[in-house]
Amino acid sequence: MINDDRTIVALDFADRGDAEALVARLGGACGHYKIGLELLTAAGPGLVEELVGRGHEVFLDLKLFEIPHSVAGAVRAAGALGASMVTVHAMGGTGIMSAAVDAAREFPGLRVLALTVVTSMTGSDLADIGIGVTPDEQVLRLARLAAGAGCDGVVASPREAGLLRGVLGPRPLIVTPGVTLPGADAGEHAARSGTAQAAFAAGASHVVVGRGVTRAADPLAALRRVRSGG
Ligand code: C5P
Numbered sequence: 001m002i003n004d005d006r007t008i009v010a011l012d013f014a015d016r017g018d019a020e021a022l023v024a025r026l027g028g029a030c031g032h033y034k035i036g037l038e039l040l041t042a043a044g045p046g047l048v049e050e051l052v053g054r055g056h057e058v059f060l061d062l063k064l065f066e067i068p069h070s071v072a073g074a075v076r077a078a079g080a081l082g083a084s085m086v087t088v089h090a091m092g093g094t095g096i097m098s099a100a101v102d103a104a105r106e107f108p109g110l111r112v113l114a115l116t117v118v119t120s121m122t123g124s125d126l127a128d129i130g131i132g133v134t135p136d137e138q139v140l141r142l143a144r145l146a147a148g149a150g151c152d153g154v155v156a157s158p159r160e161a162g163l164l165r166g167v168l169g170p171r172p173l174i175v176t177p178g179v180t181l182p183g184a185d186a187g188e189h190a191a192r193s194g195t196a197q198a199a200f201a202a203g204a205s206h207v208v209v210g211r212g213v214t215r216a217a218d219p220l221a222a223l224r225r226v227r228s229g230g
Contacts, residue, residue, distance in 0.1 A: 005031040005057050007196060007227055010177070010210035012036055016043035023051065025219050032084070034059040034208055045081050052082035059175075059208075063115055065089035068099035075100045079107030085175070087155060090114035090142035097149035111153065111173060114146030119157040119178030136160060143168060158194030158204065165203025177208040181222060182229050197229040 009030050013019040019039055023030075033056055035048060040060070048058050060083040064071045071088060078086040088100040097114055104110045116139040117126070123134050131138055139160045144167070146154050153173025156164055161174050168174070176199045196207040209226050216222035 006200075006206050007223070008032040008034050008059055008175070008206055008208045009213050009223065010034040010036065010061075010208050011039050012210050012214065013039050014042050016047055019043065019047065022214055022219060023056075026213075026223060027220075029220055029223055031055075032057040032059065032206070034061050034210075036061040037063070045077075048081040048083060057084040058082065059085035059087075061087050063087050063089055064096065064100065065092045066096065068095050071096045072099040072103035075103035075110070075112065076106070079104060079110040082109070084109055085111050085113055085152075085173075087113045087115050088151075090116050090146050090151075090154070094145060094149045097146055097151055101150040112151045113153050113155050113173060113175055114142065114149070114151045115155045116142040116146075116160075117156070136163060139164070140167060147172060153205065158199035158202065158207070161199050161204040162202035173205045174203060175206040175208060176204045177210070179207045179209045179212070179226065181209075181212045181225055195229060196226050 011019045011022065011033050033051055035058055048060060051058050060078045062074055062078065064074055075086055088097055090097065100112045104112050117135050121135060126135060126138055139156050140163065143154045143164050147168055153175060154164060155175045157178045158176045161176055164174050179196050179199060182195050199207050213219050213222045213226065
């Protein structure tokens with residue numbers, strides 16, 4: 001039985017066999033997987049179809065940042081595979097977000113998420129690329145742009161979930177990676193991380209957890225800890 005699709009496990013593997021082994025270990029405990037560029041490139045789209053065929057939801061994290069025509073084509077390809085979510089960079093602007101939203105219309109199960117600011121970025125990283133505002137301000141600006149373009153939701157860090165829920169209202173999806181296990185070292189997420197409980201309490205609709213589960217000695221126990229906060 002698949003019992004939770006709000007906690008998404010990121011299958012960040014270079015090898016299809018490793019990804020399939022993890023899916024087998026989690027069994028019915030995980031209903032929703034994220035496949036990113038590493039695994040998609042290494043394993044090919046067949047894995048997406050296989051997981052969808054087995055009843056899982058698949059968040060295809062393509063992080064699209066291209067000309068609108070190419071973004072639309074990639075979104076249609078994701079929809080044809082049966083993906084439930086696909087990401088586009090909000091920093092690419094309204095043109096590419098609107099192209100993604102238009103392309104997704106023929107796939108009722110596909111939701112377009114706008115990636116605001118990756119969770120590892122700090123204010124000084126933004127300053128380096130010529131953006132002189134805080135991560136919060138930039139996330140908010142991009143989230144408003146995404147909502148205006150018709151995106152179904154945004155990807156942001158747990159730290160911004162509350163702010164975004166307040167501004168966007170109850171409907172849009174707020175998906176937060178940068179999730180750490182209770183008591184664990186935040187590692188590279190340190191700048192803008194949080195636990196799943198904190199993210200959900202702040203208004204996240206979904207959380208994404210990767211290595212905290214996939215590299216754990218007991219991935220099923222780790223997933224339970226992510227959910228329970230214990
Ligand atoms: O760090 P973890 O393995 O939990 O990462 C899971 C997902 O979160 C990754 O696939 C990546 O897309 C996203 N992530 C992020 N910012 C980071 C690290 C990971 O958005 N600093």
